[in-house]
Amino acid sequence: MRRLAQTAAAVWILALLPVPLAPGGEPAGGKTPSRFTEEERKVIDRALRFERELVRLAEKVRARSVTIENWRTVGGALRLAGGGSGVIISSKGYILTNQHVANGAKRLVVVLADHRRVEARVVGRDQRGDVALLRIEARRIKYASPLRARPSRLRPGQWVVATGNPFFLAADGEAIISLGVVSGLGRISGGEYFYASSIQHDAEINPGNSGGPLWDVTGKLLGINGRIASNRVGGALGPNSSGVGYTIPVDQIRAYLEEMLEGRQRPKHGDELLGIQVVTAHDERGEPVGVRVTKVVPGSPAATARPHGVRVGDVIWKINVSGRPREVPTATAYYNLMSKLEEGKKVTLHIRRTDEKTKRTRSILIAGIELVDTSSGRRKGRGR
Amino acid sequence: MRRFAPAAALLLAAAALSPAQTLKGIQAEFAEVGEATIPATVIVRSPDAKDPRIWGSSGVILNAAGYVLSDADATLFRFDNDEEGKPTVKVHGRTARIRLPAPDHRVFDAVVVKRDPETDTTLLRITDPPPKDLPVIPPGSSDRLTVGSFTVVVGNAFGTGREGEPALSLGIVSGLLPAGKGTAGKYQTIYTSAAVNPGNNGGPCVNAEGRLVGIISTFEADPKSPFRALGIVTPIDRIRARYRDVKDFTSIFPEPEPGKPASRAAALLEEAFRIAARAAGPSLVGITIDRGDETGAYTVRRPVRTPRGVQVMDVSLQRYLGPYSGVVVSREGHILTSSMNLWGFEKIKSVTVHLPDGRALPAKVLGRDLLHYLAMLKVESAGLTPLPPAGPAEMVVGRIALAMGRPFEGGGPPAPLMSFGIIGGLDRHVREMFPEAHAIHTDAALNDALVGGALVTIDGKLLGINLLVNPDTYGRRSGIGFAVPLAGLEKSLARLRRGRDLRPAWMGLGLEAGKDGKGIVFVNVKPDGPAGKAGIRSGDILLSADGRAAKEFATIQDFVVYVRGKGAGAVLTLVVDRAGEEKTFRFALGARPGS
Numbered sequence: 001m002r003r004l005a006q007t008a009a010a011v012w013i014l015a016l017l018p019v020p021l022a023p024g025g026e027p028a029g030g031k032t033p034s035r036f037t038e039e040e041r042k043v044i045d046r047a048l049r050f051e052r053e054l055v056r057l058a059e060k061v062r063a064r065s066v067t068i069e070n071w072r073t074v075g076g077a078l079r080l081a082g083g084g085s086g087v088i089i090s091s092k093g094y095i096l097t098n099q100h101v102a103n104g105a106k107r108l109v110v111v112l113a114d115h116r117r118v119e120a121r122v123v124g125r126d127q128r129g130d131v132a133l134l135r136i137e138a139r140r141i142k143y144a145s146p147l148r149a150r151p152s153r154l155r156p157g158q159w160v161v162a163t164g165n166p167f168f169l170a171a172d173g174e175a176i177i178s179l180g181v182v183s184g185l186g187r188i189s190g191g192e193y194f195y196a197s198s199i200q201h202d203a204e205i206n207p208g209n210s211g212g213p214l215w216d217v218t219g220k221l222l223g224i225n226g227r228i229a230s231n232r233v234g235g236a237l238g239p240n241s242s243g244v245g246y247t248i249p250v251d252q253i254r255a256y257l258e259e260m261l262e263g264r265q266r267p268k269h270g271d272e273l274l275g276i277q278v279v280t281a282h283d284e285r286g287e288p289v290g291v292r293v294t295k296v297v298p299g300s301p302a303a304t305a306r307p308h309g310v311r312v313g314d315v316i317w318k319i320n321v322s323g324r325p326r327e328v329p330t331a332t333a334y335y336n337l338m339s340k341l342e343e344g345k346k347v348t349l350h351i352r353r354t355d356e357k358t359k360r361t362r363s364i365l366i367a368g369i370e371l372v373d374t375s376s377g378r379r380k381g382r383g384r
Numbered sequence: 385m386r387r388f389a390p391a392a393a394l395l396l397a398a399a400a401l402s403p404a405q406t407l408k409g410i411q412a413e414f415a416e417v418g419e420a421t422i423p424a425t426v427i428v429r430s431p432d433a434k435d436p437r438i439w440g441s442s443g444v445i446l447n448a449a450g451y452v453l454s455d456a457d458a459t460l461f462r463f464d465n466d467e468e469g470k471p472t473v474k475v476h477g478r479t480a481r482i483r484l485p486a487p488d489h490r491v492f493d494a495v496v497v498k499r500d501p502e503t504d505t506t507l508l509r510i511t512d513p514p515p516k517d518l519p520v521i522p523p524g525s526s527d528r529l530t531v532g533s534f535t536v537v538v539g540n541a542f543g544t545g546r547e548g549e550p551a552l553s554l555g556i557v558s559g560l561l562p563a564g565k566g567t568a569g570k571y572q573t574i575y576t577s578a579a580v581n582p583g584n585n586g587g588p589c590v591n592a593e594g595r596l597v598g599i600i601s602t603f604e605a606d607p608k609s610p611f612r613a614l615g616i617v618t619p620i621d622r623i624r625a626r627y628r629d630v631k632d633f634t635s636i637f638p639e640p641e642p643g644k645p646a647s648r649a650a651a652l653l654e655e656a657f658r659i660a661a662r663a664a665g666p667s668l669v670g671i672t673i674d675r676g677d678e679t680g681a682y683t684v685r686r687p688v689r690t691p692r693g694v695q696v697m698d699v700s701l702q703r704y705l706g707p708y709s710g711v712v713v714s715r716e717g718h719i720l721t722s723s724m725n726l727w728g729f730e731k732i733k734s735v736t737v738h739l740p741d742g743r744a745l746p747a748k749v750l751g752r753d754l755l756h757y758l759a760m761l762k763v764e765s766a767g768l769t770p771l772p773p774a775g776p777a778e779m780v781v782g783r784i785a786l787a788m789g790r791p792f793e794g795g796g797p798p799a800p801l802m803s804f805g806i807i808g809g810l811d812r813h814v815r816e817m818f819p820e821a822h823a824i825h826t827d828a829a830l831n832d833a834l835v836g837g838a839l840v841t842i843d844g845k846l847l848g849i850n851l852l853v854n855p856d857t858y859g860r861r862s863g864i865g866f867a868v869p870l871a872g873l874e875k876s877l878a879r880l881r882r883g884r885d886l887r888p889a890w891m892g893l894g895l896e897a898g899k900d901g902k903g904i905v906f907v908n909v910k911p912d913g914p915a916g917k918a919g920i921r922s923g924d925i926l927l928s929a930d931g932r933a934a935k936e937f938a939t940i941q942d943f944v945v946y947v948r949g950k951g952a953g954a955v956l957t958l959v960v961d962r963a964g965e966e967k968t969f970r971f972a973l974g975a976r977p978g979s
Contacts, residue, residue, distance in 0.1 A: 035844070051784050055782035285431075332548050
């Protein structure tokens with residue numbers, strides 16, 4: 001999977017002459033050519049009513065989408081080095097985008113739907129989760145509340161629309177909209193950025209759509225797009241859509257909006273706090289049976305647990321959270337569960353441990369591990 | 385285990401609950417389809433394929449007795465690659481391991497009942513543990529499909545089902561290949577615009593009611609196929625006939641129940657797509673071009689994924705050779721297509737237009753507009769059916785856009801090739817392509833065969849001529865498709881009808897930013913180019929063009945767009961600063977040599 005950051009190759013398509021668009025308005029619904037039968041015309045008129053809903057939706061969501069230009073110093077001069085898309089989430093000019101869109105910028109310029117170009121600054125960021133909060137000083141802006149949608153209630157097959165600036169083709173800031181459906185939920189993807197419980201959808205998104213919003217058909221903000229899976233390495237501008245896009249759900253982001261507004265770090269998620277990395281463990285028939293520990297961070301709650309710490313090779317198959325047992329047959333299930341836990345929660349791990357010498361497997365229980373931040377930076381902070 | 389409610393019951397409930405033909409209604413309908421289809425879409429692997437990283441095929445549970453349909457390679461356990469990544473060894477086993485998707489995760493052993501490479505399918509039977517509480521996908525009929533029917537594709541695209549639930553994608557039937565002699569069912573192949581990716585093979589393709597209409601084979605990768613980049617689905621009625629000799633045939637492949645609730649939102653849209661295709665169909669033509677021995681092979685340098693990582697290398701590519709698509713725009717035989725289809729123009733020996741009624745007529749290329757990538761053809765035939773154009777006010781972002789073409793010879797299948805999307809944006813210009821008109825952006829899946837075809841509104845009007853902007857850059861399934869809107873191009877179209885070409889204007893010089901990054905400086909002026917002949921010299925600084933001050937051009941690109949858009953033959957007046965002295969030049973613009 002690759003990120004959707006725009007590359008420098010697109011520089012020369014930008015900054016187009018602001019010519020007013022053709023007047024919009026309702027599609028001509030009532031008048032259809034006489035080449036249709038009466039029955040057919042009834043169907044067409046009903047379809048046109050359906051279409052008007054789409055047009056209204058498009059108007060609403062495009063007005064709230066922005067293009068973000070990432071200017072960097074290249075060879076001594078300030079150049080447009082990349083960027084992506086974003087969404088305005090308050091009347092005060094706060095904008096959500098991806099961290100990888102805003103990353104390393106000397107200057108950030110937001111292009112609004114009405115073609116205004118406004119300087120932006122980074123207010124907060126979630127480095128690992130690939131989210132950045134920007135702010136612009138601009139009046140008369142339309143925004144989408146991040147508090148309305150409940151992405152956890154989405155179902156595969158539900159229609160969604162994505163807005164953004166694929167390949168920076170909409171250089172004036174007017175977002176391009178694409179239509180699709182939810183393909184799946186609870187997707188995990190790792191790498192430099194970590195996406196947990198992300199939404200997979202088939203609305204076309206491409207390099208440049210990064211940080212741009214995904215909406216439901218009532219115009220509620222579902223999240224921000226950040227990644228695609230692609231079955232080939234693309235041409236000059238990188239990979240392109242294969243109908244497999246991933247969105248960071250907005251409910252994850254709103255859990256730490258306050259921290260971002262105040263410029264603080266996002267509180268660590270349970271999977272970061274516990275201090276282990278895992279992969280799916282399969283039995284000899286290929287059935288997923290739990291998660292095998294591949295790394296234990298020294299000094300972490302997992303390593304220092306009593307009576308004994310978690311070891312590399314342990315297979316965790318069940319985790320009790322606040323007394324509730326939850327099976328974790330796959331790494332996806334593990335990360336989806338743990339990434340929802342906050343600091344201070346206690347977990348009990350059900351482990352199958354195989355003795356290296358005797359090859360005998362026994363079940364062990366490590367109870368009441370408290371999820372606390374033991375990273376060195378945090379400890380220093382406490383000491384002061 | 386009540387989560388496996390019979391799928392049919394779920395669907396009936398959906399029909400009763402959401403009769404409203406609205407966006408909310410349609411999404412509830414497809415969510416029901418997803419809920420019923422996803423749990424019954426399984427992963428099928430050979431038990432000998434130990435490596436959990438091997439994705440395996442997708443499969444479909446057909447009945448509660450544990451019969452599963454997958455692709456012909458589902459039991460493949462050795463699929464080694466040589467240095468260049470080409471498969472070397474294929475061994476098909478007699479057994480398979482079947483895994484249900486999350487959150488179920490149960491694993492079953494299965495035996496091969498019958499393998500049928502002809503339809504790219506394998507029928508498997510679950511043996512151990514005995515099947516219990518299996519979710520199933522109800523049977524449907526592929527013979528009842530038409531171009532425009534919704535298709536929902538579910539499967540383990542990119543291995544999604546290994547960890548979580550398989551992925552769902554929505555599309556429509558884009559093309560239907562009629563069955564050949566000796567083939568059961570009406571259709572040989574269904575082509576879908578839904579996202580079909582590695583790992584989808586063997587998985588279900590269901591209709592808007594969640595009924596099984598076919599099994600995913602692969603996606604069309606052949607650059608010479610008019611169906612390129614579309615998903616290939618084997619129709620269930622063709623598959624069913626191949627398994628008649630199997631014991632328990634009638635319980636494995638029961639006859640689908642007829643009927644479809646007409647109040648469903650999906651049914652309304654499907655019907656509207658069909659009507660639009662029926663209305664536009666007579667105006668869509670196929671175009672074949674004789675270029676002699678031109679093979680269309682070419683190479684580009686780009687990053688490629690190899691077994692040894694991503695490497696930049698020369699890649700051999702193949703241009704699409706036709707048949708192409710065109711649109712009838714007058715009763716007297718004027719046909720509009722994309723000038724992109726006339727590549728290798730000087731090699732073209734003849735152009736033939738294939739009318740929907742099967743007639744093949746020689747065509748004359750009246751003119752090409754290389755600024756807007758249009759070409760006007762003319763055939764000698766009266767009484768053709770032109771497609772009525774949509775007015776500028778009808779081009780509204782969010783409207784449904786149907787990309788249609790008829791890239792076939794001899795009339796081809798009765799229905800056009802079609803994909804469905806919306807107007808995604810009205811771009812000012814795509815790079816330097818559309819300096820004066822708005823290009824329509826659409827996410828309707830386009831391929832080379834649809835280029836030159838029509839982008840059509842749901843009420844059957846011509847929005848524009850389909851265009852792919854450099855598919856090797858933007859990808860063949862990027863959702864980055866365009867149409868050249870005809871509104872605003874009346875002058876150009878009239879020129880083309882009169883047989884006059886329009887080429888982008890060319891000055892014969894280079895442009896550079898001034899010392900402080902501002903202003904435009906002329907460099908590398910070709911002495912024999914139009915600007916050079918007029919007296920422009922390298923180092924001259926632009927003050928104004930046709931009375932527009934230099935600072936009105938925000939970027940160099942804007943200036944290029946302005947000049948190109950004037951067209952070859954137009955007169956340009958430039959005022960320049962030469963070492964502090966103001967000089968004025970007036971000259972006729974040329975066309976780039978060889979364009």
